[in-house]
Amino acid sequence: MSEIFGIPSQALFGQLLIGLINGSFYALLSLGLAVIFGLLNIINFTHGAQYMMGAFVAYLLLNKLGLGYWVALAVVPLVVGATGVVIERLMLSRLYKLDHLYGLLLTFGLALIIQGLFRNEYGSSGLPYTMPELLRGGQKLGFMFLPNYRVWVIVASLTVCLATWFVIERTKLGSYLRAATENPALVQAFGINVPRMITLTYGFGVGLAALAGVMAAPIYQVSPQMGGDLIIVVFAVVVIGGMGSIMGSIVTGFGLGLIEGLTKVFYPEASNTVIFIIMAIVLLIRPAGLFGTQK
Amino acid sequence: MAAIRTPVPGIRNELRHQRVAFVLMAVILAGAPLVVYPLFMMKVMCFALFACAFNLLIGYVGLLSFGHAMFFGMASYVAAHAAKVWGLTPELAILCGTACSALLGFVAGSLAIRRQGIYFAMITLALAQMVFFFCLQVPFTGGEDGIQAVPRGRLFGLIDLTQVGAMYALVLAIFLGGFLLIYRIVHSPFGQILKAIRENESRAISLGYDVDRYKLLAFVLSAALAGLAGATKALVFQLASLTDVHWSMSGEVVLMTLLGGLGTVFGPVVGAAIIISMENYLAQLGAWVTVVQGTIFVICVLAFRRGVIGEVAQWLKKPL
Numbered sequence: 001m002s003e004i005f006g007i008p009s010q011a012l013f014g015q016l017l018i019g020l021i022n023g024s025f026y027a028l029l030s031l032g033l034a035v036i037f038g039l040l041n042i043i044n045f046t047h048g049a050q051y052m053m054g055a056f057v058a059y060l061l062l063n064k065l066g067l068g069y070w071v072a073l074a075v076v077p078l079v080v081g082a083t084g085v086v087i088e089r090l091m092l093s094r095l096y097k098l099d100h101l102y103g104l105l106l107t108f109g110l111a112l113i114i115q116g117l118f119r120n121e122y123g124s125s126g127l128p129y130t131m132p133e134l135l136r137g138g139q140k141l142g143f144m145f146l147p148n149y150r151v152w153v154i155v156a157s158l159t160v161c162l163a164t165w166f167v168i169e170r171t172k173l174g175s176y177l178r179a180a181t182e183n184p185a186l187v188q189a190f191g192i193n194v195p196r197m198i199t200l201t202y203g204f205g206v207g208l209a210a211l212a213g214v215m216a217a218p219i220y221q222v223s224p225q226m227g228g229d230l231i232i233v234v235f236a237v238v239v240i241g242g243m244g245s246i247m248g249s250i251v252t253g254f255g256l257g258l259i260e261g262l263t264k265v266f267y268p269e270a271s272n273t274v275i276f277i278i279m280a281i282v283l284l285i286r287p288a289g290l291f292g293t294q295k
Numbered sequence: 296m297a298a299i300r301t302p303v304p305g306i307r308n309e310l311r312h313q314r315v316a317f318v319l320m321a322v323i324l325a326g327a328p329l330v331v332y333p334l335f336m337m338k339v340m341c342f343a344l345f346a347c348a349f350n351l352l353i354g355y356v357g358l359l360s361f362g363h364a365m366f367f368g369m370a371s372y373v374a375a376h377a378a379k380v381w382g383l384t385p386e387l388a389i390l391c392g393t394a395c396s397a398l399l400g401f402v403a404g405s406l407a408i409r410r411q412g413i414y415f416a417m418i419t420l421a422l423a424q425m426v427f428f429f430c431l432q433v434p435f436t437g438g439e440d441g442i443q444a445v446p447r448g449r450l451f452g453l454i455d456l457t458q459v460g461a462m463y464a465l466v467l468a469i470f471l472g473g474f475l476l477i478y479r480i481v482h483s484p485f486g487q488i489l490k491a492i493r494e495n496e497s498r499a500i501s502l503g504y505d506v507d508r509y510k511l512l513a514f515v516l517s518a519a520l521a522g523l524a525g526a527t528k529a530l531v532f533q534l535a536s537l538t539d540v541h542w543s544m545s546g547e548v549v550l551m552t553l554l555g556g557l558g559t560v561f562g563p564v565v566g567a568a569i570i571i572s573m574e575n576y577l578a579q580l581g582a583w584v585t586v587v588q589g590t591i592f593v594i595c596v597l598a599f600r601r602g603v604i605g606e607v608a609q610w611l612k613k614p615l
Contacts, residue, residue: 043413091597100413101359102596105553108546109592116585229424232542236421239414269432276425280406283418287409 012265013144019261020254021150021219024157025051025212027253029234031161032208034243035168038181039201042092042103047234048227049114050206053080054213055222056118059129069132069218076214077207084206088199111231118224126221153215160211161250168246177201236279242292252290310482312613316561317478324467333463334531339571340470341528346551346563347477348520353549354558355481356513357493358408361416362423363521363548365403366396368540369426370522371529375442376435378530385448385456385465385530392526393519399426400518401511408510411496420542427540441536445529462531469527473520478560480516489513521548550588553595556602561615565603 029047036044044050057079058072067075087110095102131149138147168174180187180194188194213227220226241252256275263274270277282290327336345367352358374392377383383391407418430436437443447456456462480486491499492506500506529535538544547570555566570588577584595602601609608615 037413043417091593094597098600101416102600104359104361104413104416105549106593106596108549109589109596112546112585112589112592114589116582116589119582119585228542232420232424235417236424239410239417239421272428272432273425276421276428279418279421283406283409 007265009143015261015265016258017144017146017150017261018264019258020154021257022260023254023257024154025216025230025253026234026237026257027161027250028157028208028212028215029230030237030241030249030253031164031246032205032212033234033238034246034249035164035208036202036205037243039177039198040088040092040096040103041100042095042107043100043235044202044205045104045107045231046087046110046114047107047205047209048229048231049111050080050084050209050227051213051216051230052118052224052227053083053114054210055129055217055220055226056122056213056224057210058214058217059127059222062129069214072214073211077211080210080213081203081207085199085203087206088202092202093195093199111228115224115228122224124224126223126226129217129222131218149218153219156215157212158254160208161253164208165246165250233275236275238289240275240279240282240289242289244289244293245291248289248291312611313560313615316615317474320561320564321471324470328459328463333459335571335575337463337466337531338528339568340466341524341531342548342551342571343564343567344470344473344527345521345524346548346555346567347474348517348524349548350552350557350559350563351477351480351517351520352513353552355486355493356489356510358510358514359416359549360407360419360514360517360545361549362403362419362421362426362542362545363517364540364542364544365423365426366400366518366521367525367528367544367548368430368535368537369399370396370525371535371539372430372436372442374526375445375529375535378448379442379445380435383448384452385450388448389469389523389526389530392529393522396522396525397515397519400515400522404511404514404518408507408514420545423540423542423545427537427542430537430540436535436537439537441534442529443534445533445535447530447533456530466527466531469523473523474564477520481560485509485512547588550592550595552602554591554602556605556608556615557600559602559604559608559615562602562604569603 029051033044033047036042054076057076058069061067061072061075062069091106091110092103095106135149135152138145138150140146168177176187176192176197180192180197184194216226237252237256238249240256241248243249256278259278260271260274264271324336324340345363348366349360349363352360370392372392373395374388377391378385378388381388403419403422406422407415410418431438447462449455450461450465454461456465481489488499488504488509491502492504492509496506525539528539551566551570552563553566554569555564556562573587574584577587580587599606604615
C-alpha cells in the first residue's frame, strides 16, 4: 500500500473526503448565516435547529408519507423556509430597531424550544435515513474507494453555493439585495418592498440550512442534537471568514473542512478544536476575518 | 447597548434604598435555610454570583459573552482537583480555581475584545466550546465522570465544612463579598468609564481612554468572579462535571440575567433564584425544561426586556 508522510494514502484520502463533506455543510450553513446577517443584522442562532428540522422533515416524509429523497430535496427547504418566514413575521421583525444582541438572544431561545420539542418527541438517539437507490455504491479509484453519495453531496452543495453567489452578485434581484444591505431606507424610497425582501431573505437562509439537513440525513444519524454543536463550529467559521463576502464564506467553509480532515489524520486529538484554534490565530493576525472588512 | 440603560447613580441619597435592599437580601439569604433546603439555597447563591459576574459585562460594558461557562466550569474543575488530589484546604482550592479563571479570562478576553457586538458573542461561544473539548479530553477532569466525591475539608484547617451550617455561612460570605465587590466596581470611577464605553465607544476613545484595556480588565474581573462562583459550587456539591463547561450553561446564565434584568444590581440574583427553582421543581419534566427556558427567552426578548427587577425599579421609579 502506498504511503504519504508515513500515512496510508487510503486513510489520508478518506479523511480528506470526510473533510470536504463537512466543509460542504460548513459552507452551506455559513452562507445562510451570512445572507441573513447581511440584510437582517441578526445572527441566526436557530440555524442549527433549522438544519436539524430539515433532516427530520425529510425523515418524516420518507417514513410517514413514503416520499423519497429527491422529493424531500425539493419540498423540505420550502416547508422549513416557510416556518422561517413565520418566525420572521411574528418575532424577528419586532426587533430591528433594537440592539442586534436581542436578535441573537431570541433565536437562541427558539433553538432551545425547537430542540427540546424534537427531543421530547423522538428521544436523543439517532434515527437512520436510508440512502437513495441511485446514489448507493461507489467507485474504486485504485488509491481509495469513493462513495457515490459523498461525491453527490460535495457537487450539490458546491452548485448551490455558487448559484447563490451568482444570484446575489450578478443578477438584478441580487443588486436590490445588496443595495438594501447598504441602505434600506433609500431602496424603499425607490419603490421596492424592503420588508418583504427581508422576510424572503430569512426564509431563503433557513431553506439553505434545511437543504443541508436533508443532504446530511443519509450520512449522519437524524437526531435532535445534530445541529447544536455544529452551529458553534459554523460560528467560528463565520468569524474566520468574515461575513462581508459570499465567496469568502464558501471558500472558508470548504477550506476549514479540509483542514479539519487533515488534522484527523495527523493529530486526531486536536480534530475537535482545530477550527477554534485557527479562529484564535486569525483574530490575532487579522481581526476582521480573512475576507471581512472591519466596520 | 443603547437599549440597556441604568439610571445614572447620582447623589448618595439616591443609593440609600439600594443599601436597604441589600440588607433585606442578606437577611433573607441568612434566614432562608430555616424554610428551604440549605443545599438548594447554596446552589442559588453560587448561580446568583455567577449571574452577577456575567451582568458586570453585559449590563455595564455592553459586551454579551456567550461563553461564561468556560470560567465557571474550569474553576470548578481546578478547585475540585486542588481539594481532592493536591489536598489543599478549601479556601486555597477556591483561590486556585478563581486564579485559573482569571488567567483564562485574560487569554479569552484579549482575543474576544478584538471584535465588537455580535462577533464578540460568537467568539466567546467558540472559545468556550474549545475549553469544553479540552476538558473532555484531558485526563485530570475525569471525562464523562467528572471529579466526584470532592472533600469539603476544613476551612483554614479549623472549621469543618461537612457541617451544613459552616458551609452555608461560607457560601453566604463569598456571595455577599462578591456582590459587594461588583457593586463597588460598578459605582467606582472605573465603573463610570465602563458605562461611558457602553454608551458611546468612539466618544470614550476620543476622550483619551484606552478602551481595550478597560474592556479587558472588566472581562478578567467578570471571569474571575464567575470562577469564584464555580469553585464554590464544586465544594458545595462535591462535584465538578462537564455540565458546568457546556454551552447550555453559558445560555443559562444569560437567561438568568435577562429574566432578572440586564444592567440592574439585584436582577441577576432574582433571575438566578427563579431559574434554579424552576429547574428544581420541573426536573421530572425532562426535556421540557429546555422548552420552558427557550420560551422564557423569547418572552423576555419580545415583551419583557427590562426583566423582573427592571420592571420593579420602573414602578418604584428608583434604580435597583
